[in-house]
Amino acid sequence: MVVPVLLLFLSLIGVAVALLLPGYDALLLLAVPCAIAAFILWLRAALSGKKAEPNWILIDGSNVMYWRDNTPQIETLREVIAYLKQHRHTPAVIFDANAGYLLAGKYQDDHIMAKHLGLTEDRVLVVPKGTIADSYLLTVARDFDAPIVTNDRYRDWADDYPEIAAPGRLIRGGYRDGALWLDGMKTPTPA
Structure with missing residues (x-):
């Protein structure tokens, strides 16, 4: 330009x-x-409207929704998404098929979960019933070379997805004294 x-x-x-x-x-x-x-x-x-490439980061929705008080909460995911956006990441969330039941007592598809999270539908995936979400999550992470926000270590998948052992590939997180933290990320300053 x-x-x-x-x-x-x-x-x-x-x-x-x-x-x-x-x-x-x-x-x-x-x-x-x-x-x-x-x-x-x-x-x-x-x-031409050239935009910067998205800085993809995946969220293990079925894991992260338990981070606060060890109970499934959509608010926890919303807070993690906001946190990641403040750090200039482009978050996408993958859920087990039963996530809607755990959060709202009934099945919720990609569209409904995306609406709850304030994301576009193309950034949310509820895997089909009877399917293990871990394989979807790890495959997408590999395809997009994206880290995963989760406390799961995916030890059962280490042989098929050796890249998960690389530093920064799996980002642990949770709450300390009521404040969200993620490994390797500074706490965002309020706008």
């Missing part, structure tokens, strides 16, 4: 010189097309 702006600026200086100083009229033949081309380049760069 800097190069098109610089080219536009220099081209406009050339146009100004050609218009203001006698004997430089021929400079208009070069400066005007350059200014138009630089403006088009700047406009394309501005409208």
